[in-house]
Amino acid sequence: MRVNKFLTIYENLVERIQSGNIKPNTKLPSENELVEQYGTSRETVRKALNLLSQNGYIQKIKGKGSFTLDVGKYDFPVSGLVSFKELAEKMGKPWKTIVCELDLEKPDPYIQKQLNINGKDSVWKIARARELENERIILDKDYVLQSVVPTLSKKICEGSLFAYLEGELGLKISFAKKEISVDEPTEEDYRYLDLKDYKHIVVVKNYIYLEDASLFQYTESRHRLDKFRFVDFARRGH
Amino acid sequence: MRVNKFLTIYENLVERIQSGNIKPNTKLPSENELVEQYGTSRETVRKALNLLSQNGYIQKIKGKGSFTLDVGKYDFPVSGLVSFKELAEKMGKPWKTIVCELDLEKPDPYIQKQLNINGKDSVWKIARARELENERIILDKDYVLQSVVPTLSKKICEGSLFAYLEGELGLKISFAKKEISVDEPTEEDYRYLDLKDYKHIVVVKNYIYLEDASLFQYTESRHRLDKFRFVDFARRGH
DNA sequence: AAGTGGTCTAGACCACCTT
DNA sequence: AGGTGGTCTAGACCACTTA
Structure with missing residues (x-):
């Protein structure tokens, strides 16, 4: 591995969400499940999930899980720095x-x-x-x-x-x-x-x-x- | 302690920056020093510093340290959710x-x-x-x-x-x-x-x-x- | 009671900058 | 070489939700 683990997990999940592979308003695997899937530690999974949360891809709810948001409406994202x-x-x-x-x-x-x-x-x-x-x-x-x-x-x-x-x-x-x-x-x-x-x-x-x-x-x-x-x-x- | 450690550290540093106690464009104590000052672990200090970074208070530079930004120009922060x-x-x-x-x-x-x-x-x-x-x-x-x-x-x-x-x-x-x-x-x-x-x-x-x-x-x-x-x-x- | 996310710890290794 | 921030780990305890 040359690159960041948490970043590759993040990008992988973004990919799966944007492609519709993971549908809006559904539950992601739990953190412990993701730990197994990606063969890493929980803090690293959490880093990836927090990035998704910050960028509006998911919503984390204590005791319940992480849920994908409806990201489809971002048709003109001047938000942030985009050329x-x-x-x-x-x-x-x-x-x-x-x-x-x-x-x-x-x-x-x-x-x-x-x-x-x-x-x-x-x-x-x-x-x-x-x-x-x-x-x-x-x-x-x-x-x-x-x-x-x-x-x-x-x-x-x-x-x-x-x-x-x-x-x-x-x-x-x-x-x-x-x-x-x-x-x-x-x-x-x-x-x-x-x-x-x-x-x-x-x-x-x-x-x-x-x-x-x-x-x-x-x-x-x-x-x-x-x-x-x-x-x-x-x-x-x- | 009832409340979050990393949040109290964050708020304490924001307070010190906004009051001018820590001046713009100066170096903050290193993460290891903050660990000692606040009597906590490094990841917790880093969580507080990352919040400061996200919110535009500091800039972290690898190998050098964390530096306060000139936050004085935020006279009308509609950014985020403010009533x-x-x-x-x-x-x-x-x-x-x-x-x-x-x-x-x-x-x-x-x-x-x-x-x-x-x-x-x-x-x-x-x-x-x-x-x-x-x-x-x-x-x-x-x-x-x-x-x-x-x-x-x-x-x-x-x-x-x-x-x-x-x-x-x-x-x-x-x-x-x-x-x-x-x-x-x-x-x-x-x-x-x-x-x-x-x-x-x-x-x-x-x-x-x-x-x-x-x-x-x-x-x-x-x-x-x-x-x-x-x-x-x-x-x-x- | 079991599962979930939230916080915290102590330690490790790395890449970068300064001396 | 020593200091700095960046990443990662394994484990712990907590608060909340659901069954």
Whole structure:
């Protein structure tokens, strides 16, 4: 075994749930049974089950067992950190990315503040319009520290920036803070998007951190009102 | 000790971080040191630290230690499940709740679908306008299964519905699914809110589940555009 | 009473970082 | 080499549910 036991158990169970092999609202094998099935210890099984619980796959009930939840309704999971490319593919819709801007620049004061840097650091600015069903409905503006990402190309930006950062550069993205609000469109929004007559735009600000807790990217996703949707799963308490 | 060890350790550390006793971006004691300080085992300490990590208080780095994050920017944590009352109090602003409607009724087809019931079940409908700084900016419409909550009063709705459900009735709320979108205002919105000239409204749909994974409440929070804000903290991967 | 999940322990080995 | 967090184990006791 090279990989994590609890992760492989988790992935195996996710697979079985998503494929319908284990049906919604049915009882999973008990922890002790899973211990035997996977030939491991109970704490390891419990680690896998807690992951399933956190991610909304199952509900654990003391004295009764673990039950699968109806996970079918997650048709647009913006929850967590998901790139546009992953998302569009999951929805199976035709999509296109248009790279509007790609520049290395000294950031303006607002971006300096968002990234918590001073004017000396260079920043990549990427502006990309996202086209779904022949309408440009999302404008993604990324600001990436050049000290972390030395080189970038139009080709990379047309694909998945995330895949490049994690795959090619080996960066490990650890967590993100997200803020959703509504604002008035800027000139840029009108220029790059098919905004129709909408007088407002949904703004999602993303602050993205690496494994060492350093902030390295600020992204502003600007969504046309009627096409915006955000889904979240939250457990209460602790 | 009556209570959970790992929870008391967690709460103790949260307290120390939020009070500034432990400053942002500093190193916590190592796990082994915490084992000694709290007189417990390492797995228990790790359970507390993992909770801190999940909730955005610390970042754990292999080989180096656990470091506090700058948690100061969480001034409006709608993330997770938080009631309006808890929120308003946290912000320290004057707020008021106006109960617009309180009825026991047979739900219309849309609500039946949301709650996954048929027309025979009775449902409490509660409509409440939330007033902040003399403007009614949020309309909360709650639909609660009468089979779970037999009685309700105007007085209860003026306070915190959550506090009543969890405190008085002893219901245990386990998790919720949330969906954010933008829609056009209804007549109801115009009647109960100070909508100004805004032609759209932010809609947050909440599906709230009990410990046994049964859906018992559907809530629609309708926010005036300019006052809407949603903050989320998300860890990547697993 | 038997089965279930929740908590806790003491110890082990590993991978990573620092010195 | 020593310290750190990450994983895993085998066993224990508890609280809750069901029969």
